[in-house]
Amino acid sequence: MFYEKVAADSIAPMSIGAIGIASIATYPCLEFSVTTLLAPVSAPEGTAKPAPALAPGGGLRRRIALRLLALIALGLLWEVAARVLNNPAFIPSPGAVWRQLILTSTTHDGVRGYSGHLLIEHLGVSLRRIVIGSAIGVAGGLLIGVLLGTIGWLRVIAEPVVTFVRALPPLAYFSLFIIWFGIDETPKLWLLSIAALPPVAVATAAAVHGAPSGLVEAARALGAGRWQTVRDVVLPSALPEIFTGVRLAVGVAYSSVVAAETINGVPGIGGMIRDAQRYSQTDVVVLGLFAIGLSGLLIDALLRIAEERLIPWRGIS
Amino acid sequence: MSRDCPVSSADAVVLDAVTRSYGDVTAVGPVDLTVPSGEFLVLVGASGCGKSTLLRLIAGFEQPTRGTVRAAGVAPVPGRGAGLVFQQPRLFPWKTVGGNIALALRYAGQPATPARVDELLAQVGLDDVAHRRTWQISGGQQQRVAIARALAVDNPLLLLDEPFAALDALTRERLQADLRRVSAASGRTCVFVTHSVDEAVYLGSRVVVLTPRPGRIALDLPIGLPRTGVSDDELRGSPEFAALRAEVGQAIRERVTS
Numbered sequence: 092m093f094y095e096k097v098a099a100d101s102i103a104p105m106s107i108g109a110i111g112i113a114s115i116a117t118y119p120c121l122e123f124s125v126t127t128l129l130a131p132v133s134a135p136e137g138t139a140k141p142a143p144a145l146a147p148g149g150g151l152r153r154r155i156a157l158r159l160l161a162l163i164a165l166g167l168l169w170e171v172a173a174r175v176l177n178n179p180a181f182i183p184s185p186g187a188v189w190r191q192l193i194l195t196s197t198t199h200d201g202v203r204g205y206s207g208h209l210l211i212e213h214l215g216v217s218l219r220r221i222v223i224g225s226a227i228g229v230a231g232g233l234l235i236g237v238l239l240g241t242i243g244w245l246r247v248i249a250e251p252v253v254t255f256v257r258a259l260p261p262l263a264y265f266s267l268f269i270i271w272f273g274i275d276e277t278p279k280l281w282l283l284s285i286a287a288l289p290p291v292a293v294a295t296a297a298a299v300h301g302a303p304s305g306l307v308e309a310a311r312a313l314g315a316g317r318w319q320t321v322r323d324v325v326l327p328s329a330l331p332e333i334f335t336g337v338r339l340a341v342g343v344a345y346s347s348v349v350a351a352e353t354i355n356g357v358p359g360i361g362g363m364i365r366d367a368q369r370y371s372q373t374d375v376v377v378l379g380l381f382a383i384g385l386s387g388l389l390i391d392a393l394l395r396i397a398e399e400r401l402i403p404w405r406g407i408s
Numbered sequence: 409m410s411r412d413c414p415v416s417s418a419d420a421v422v423l424d425a426v427t428r429s430y431g432d433v434t435a436v437g438p439v440d441l442t443v444p445s446g447e448f449l450v451l452v453g454a455s456g457c458g459k460s461t462l463l464r465l466i467a468g469f470e471q472p473t474r475g476t477v478r479a480a481g482v483a484p485v486p487g488r489g490a491g492l493v494f495q496q497p498r499l500f501p502w503k504t505v506g507g508n509i510a511l512a513l514r515y516a517g518q519p520a521t522p523a524r525v526d527e528l529l530a531q532v533g534l535d536d537v538a539h540r541r542t543w544q545i546s547g548g549q550q551q552r553v554a555i556a557r558a559l560a561v562d563n564p565l566l567l568l569d570e571p572f573a574a575l576d577a578l579t580r581e582r583l584q585a586d587l588r589r590v591s592a593a594s595g596r597t598c599v600f601v602t603h604s605v606d607e608a609v610y611l612g613s614r615v616v617v618l619t620p621r622p623g624r625i626a627l628d629l630p631i632g633l634p635r636t637g638v639s640d641d642e643l644r645g646s647p648e649f650a651a652l653r654a655e656v657g658q659a660i661r662e663r664v665t666s
Contacts, residue, residue, distance in 0.1 A: 308469065309498040314487030314515040314561065323511060327502040404501035404543065 183374035188381070191374045195363075205375060206366050208358040214382050217348050217360040220276075221390075224283020225344045229337055232288040236295020236333075241321060246296065253296075257289035261347040269354065279351040286347045287340035294336025298329030331405045334398045338391060345387045418481060420445045420565055420597035421466055426475035427622075428461055434622040435461045438475060441616065441625065445564070448591055448598045450612035452605060454660060458623030459601045463569050466599060467492055479565060487515070490565040491558030495573050497550035499542040505529070505553050506538030512560040532556045533586055548579035555587070559594075566591070568600045572607070584610055585640055592635045605657045609633075609649060617659045627659040 166185060173184035195210040204210055235253070239246045261282055268278035302325040310324045352361025360379050367375035398405070420443050427437030436458035443449050451459040464470045465477050468484030480489050499508050509528050510520035518524070525538055532552040537545055542553070551571055558566060568587075572580040588611055591598050602608055608615045609631060617627035631652060633643060643649060 305494070305496065305498050306500060308486075309492075309494065309500075310511075310515075311469075311486045312467065312490075312492035313512045313557065319515065324500065327500070330502070402502075403541065 180371050180373050183377055187374040188377050191372075191378045195375065195378065205363055206357045208363075210363075210378070210382060213358050213360050213363045213379075214386060216358045217352065217383065218386060220279055220283060220351070220359070221341070221344045221348050224280050224348075225287045225337075225341045227280070227284040228287025228340055228344065229291050231284065232291025232336065232340065233295055233333065235288070235292040236336075237299055237321065237326070239292065239296035240299025240302075240329075241325070246300070250296070253289050253292050256285065257293065261286040261343075262350045265351060265354075274355040279348075279356075282351045283344045283347055287344045290339035290343060291333065291336040294332045294339070295329060298332035299325050302328050330402050331398075334394070334402065338394050338398075341390060341394065342387070345383065345390075349383065418445065419443060420447070420480060421599065422476075422478040423462075423465075424476045424478070426462075426465060426472045426477055428458070428465060428470060429473040436465070436623040437472075439623070439625060443597060443599060445597050446595055448600065448611060448613040450600045450602060450608040450615045451618060452602055452608040452615055452656065452660065453618035453623065453626075454620055455603060457618045457620045459603075459618050460569055462618070462623065463567055463599060463601050466490070466565075467567050489563055490567050491561060491563045493551075493554050493558045493566070493568040493571045495570040497542075497547075497554040499550055499553055499557075501542050503542070504538065505534075505540050505542060505545065508542065508553060509538075509557055509560055512557045516561040518561070528556045528560050529553070531559065531590065546579075548575050548583060551575060551583065552586075555583075555590075559590070564597060566596050566598045568598065570601055570603070573602070573604075580607075581640075587611065588635070605653055605660065609652045609656055610644065615652075615656055617656060626662075627656065629656065 169182075170185055173179075173182045173187075176182050179187060192210065195205040195213075197209070198204070204212065208216075235249070239249055239253070264285065265278065265282050268281045272278040272281060299321075306324050306328060307320055310320045315323060348359075349361035349364060352359040353365050356362025356365060360383050364376050364379040367373075367379065421441070422443075423439050423441040425438045425440060427439075428435050439462065451462060453459050461470065465472055466479060466484060467490055468477075468479070468486045468488075477484060484490065486492075499505075500511070503511060506522065506525045506529070509525045513520040513524065522538065526535075529535070529538060529552075532555050534549060534552050534556070537549065537553075542550060545553070551574075555571070572583050575583065584607060600608075600611055602611075612631050613635065615627075615629045615631055616625055617629070618624065619626045629652070633646075633648060633652070
């Protein structure tokens with residue numbers, strides 16, 4: 092096969108982590124959430140600011156050591172399994188997947204990456220779809236959630252609809268979007284948006300509906316109108332739960348993107364995996380899984396950092 | 409208070425045969441009560457006598473089942489004409505201390521300048537806290553911020569619902585003294601709810617004792633103690649203070665045991 096002919100010394104090794112960071116840096120909205128929110132939260136001595144969830148020093152180091160150990164053990168287990176079975180089409184060895192990482196990240200013998208695109212391009216296109224789809228879904232979910240949470244009769248009517256859509260597997264309505272919007276970018280973005288919307292809508296509606304009545308009353312006593320109360324009290328108080336909804340939504344978008352890219356999905360990680368499956372290139376399939384999984388971890392970590400910066404009062408009544 | 413609030417000659421609050429029921433249970437009433445402008449009225453009674461309900465009726469958060477409530481001559485609406493301080497500070501944790509005050513100013517359509525915010529905080533004895541987070545200051549300081557927030561708007565009426573009940577004794581006494589001073593200086597009408605006899609006699613220019621459920625007026629007592637020009641120790645140590653405290657205390661105990 093074509094990828095076996097490449098000389099290993101012509102290739103600069105690149106870790107998956109570096110790929111993830113490089114591709115995320117191309118998305119200004121994600122970059123924004125990290126860099127602009129780093130203003131330190133000062134907690135003077137003798138105050139009631141709760142201790143950070145992670146104990147500093149020893150505890151953190153032990154956790155990292157434990158995780159590294161688990162990773163190494165898993166890697167060894169994988170290697171052993173691959174050698175015992177000795178069937179690369181069933182379980183490719185870690186080394187084979189690493190070689191694929193290098194091959195798909197470079198141009199060799201006139202072939203550019205995999206299916207004509209570098210791995211980072213596949214990942215970039217998928218991440219772009221995830222970011223746009225999640226953004227639309229989150230915005231829509233927020234709007235619907237606030238409306239459902241504040242208007243009683245609307246909640247009665249629309250809540251079953253949201254629950255209904257939430258229960259549908261995204262692939263089920265993907266066919267509908269293909270019929271409506273063709274096979275290009277539009278149906279994929281629709282799929283991710285609709286998939287990302289319900290978690291945010293449900294979390295927002297519940298949090299807005301359950302806004303602390305004491306604080307709402309305090310705002311009304313200060314002369315706040317209905318809209319001011321929603322903007323200044325209800326939404327901020329709902330922010331922690333909304334953020335949990337956003338993280339769920341991004342997760343759903345992640346799990347849906349591979350499905351969305353099964354049709355005309357190249358470039359895209361889903362398309363890459365699909366092509367690799369057709370030719371039984373199990374190592375490429377596994378590589379695709381790693382790329383999508385590791386970048387997902389990274390984005391979730393970024394969301395968590397943003398959450399800590401944006402909601403310093405989380406856990407304080 | 410540097411800013412004078414409008415003091416009309418009319419009565420600040422008028423309750424006319426007010427009853428509030430929840431289902432079959434009558435919580436309050438019937439109560440007839442008139443609060444002249446500038447008075448510091450304290451409603452005192454045992455827990456569950458409906459004194460908080462009475463305050464919520466005056467604030468406009470609840471409507472009477474029977475009878476009428478008038479504040480400054482009209483049916484009360486929350487956020488119009490009355491500042492409110494609750495038992496819990498109820499500060500917004502997503503705003504800084506100064507941000508909480510600024511929000512109140514903005515709702516009232518007043519410029520929320522840092523100088524004005526600092527001025528309001530200084531009025532309740534707080535300096536250099538505007539930038540702090542609400543959970544970074546003590547409970548007593550939080551309640552001071554809540555009072556400053558209620559005072560931010562020049563409402564003629566200030567309603568306080570057991571604002572010092574959750575504080576330790578020392579902090580409570582300090583805040584009582586400050587409130588006594590601020591209210592005397594501002595000339596606002598205050599309606600203050602408490603279950604503490606001592607607090608009632610110390611703060612009030614008039615004390616109304618309520619009976620247990622349903623809450624009715626058991627005793628309506630003017631407090632003739634001087635509002636200014638006398639030290640706290642002198643005041644609390646005076647025989648007049650002791651006599652008034654005994655009278656109010658006895659009225660409450662009679663009603664509870666009967």
